[in-house]
Amino acid sequence: MKKITGGLVALLTGLLxxxxxxxxxxxxxxxxxxxxxxxxxxxxxxxxxDSSTHSVDVCLINSHNGVEPVYKAVMIAWNHREAGFQMRAxxxxxxxxxxxxxxxxxDACLDSGLSGGYRAACYGSAITLSAVCAAKPNATTxxxxxxxxxxxxSTTRITVAGPRVAVNC
Numbered sequence: 001m002k003k004i005t006g007g008l009v010a011l012l013t014g015l016l017x018x019x020x021x022x023x024x025x026x027x028x029x030x031x032x033x034x035x036x037x038x039x040x041x042x043x044x045x046x047x048x049x050d051s052s053t054h055s056v057d058v059c060l061i062n063s064h065n066g067v068e069p070v071y072k073a074v075m076i077a078w079n080h081r082e083a084g085f086q087m088r089a090x091x092x093x094x095x096x097x098x099x100x101x102x103x104x105x106x107d108a109c110l111d112s113g114l115s116g117g118y119r120a121a122c123y124g125s126a127i128t129l130s131a132v133c134a135a136k137p138n139a140t141t142x143x144x145x146x147x148x149x150x151x152x153x154s155t156t157r158i159t160v161a162g163p164r165v166a167v168n169c
Contacts, residue, residue: 028107028125030092032114035076035121044074049160053081053153055119058092058146058160065128071165073105073124073144082116085152092124092146096136097164104135104142133169142167 040046046059055078063070075092079085090109095101109122124144132139141164148158 030107030109030122030124032077032087032109032112032120032122035074035119045163045165047160047162049158051080051153054079054085054150056146056148056150056158056160058144058162060094060142060144060162060165062165069129069167070126071129071132071142071167072126073107073146073162074121075109075146075148075160076119076121077114077148077150078119079114079116081153083152084113084115085150087112087114087120088149088151089157090122090146090148092122092144094124094127095143095145096132096139096167097141097143098138102136102139104132109148129167129169132167137169139167139169141165 040059043062044059045062046057048057049055057076059074061072061074071094073092073094075090077087088111092107092109093103094105096104105125105127107124114120132142143164144162146160150158
């Protein structure tokens with residue numbers, strides 16, 4: 001009976017911990033992938049935040065689906081160290097301006113490790129120009145913003161705001 005009770009307590013404790021460790025329910029959760037070659041393509045509008053130990057770049061990709069413009073945010077993490085590090089609580093969002101800004105995409109990236117000397121990208125959800133304009137009818141620009149915790153290289157949350165890209169709503 002003790003083994004059954006102990007097993008049930010462990011199972012219930014584990015089930016109760018799962019929601020506490022989960023990413024936010026409002027965000028689409030994305031995996032990390034191999035990024036495109038650097039320097040970035042011309043349709044990538046990026047802000048690069050560099051240091052000797054790491055870099056975090058946030059870009060807004062401007063493409064076309066054959067009917068209308070399409071936008072996608074991406075965060076690229078670079079590990080310039082020999083040792084790996086953990087990446088936690090990463091988010092990549094897209095906003096439409098002018099003020100007050102309207103959030104039009106909200107994506108989270110899975111917690112992951114990154115080996116020394118490597119880089120990884122987390123691509124957010126795509127959004128069409130018509131969807132941007134539906135969310136923010138007077139939009140004149142869109143931008144990508146990213147934030148990530150990398151405790152091995154920074155005691156504070158790393159935030160990067162990408163450049164604004166003009167839209168015509």
